[in-house]
Amino acid sequence: xxxxxxxxxxxxxVVIIGAGIGGLMTGISLKKQLGFSDFSIYEKxxxxxxxxxxxxxx
Numbered sequence: 001x002x003x004x005x006x007x008x009x010x011x012x013x014v015v016i017i018g019a020g021i022g023g024l025m026t027g028i029s030l031k032k033q034l035g036f037s038d039f040s041i042y043e044k045x046x047x048x049x050x051x052x053x054x055x056x057x058x
Contacts, residue, residue: 012038019043 014030016023019041030036 014039016041019045019048021049024048 014036016026016039023041023043027039027041030039
């Protein structure tokens with residue numbers, strides 16, 4: 001989808017890059033505070049958590 005395109009519902013489509021704490025909280029905020037659900041979260045890793053997940057220190 002090209003930038004600035006609208007979805008069938010008339011609103012913008014949002015893509016969130018990264019499933020770390022910032023990306024997850026952005027998705028939660030979009031849903032809870034704005035009632036917006038036309039978004040996707042992309043993560044390059046195999047799991048959620050971003051650096052919290054990959055930078056585990058012993």
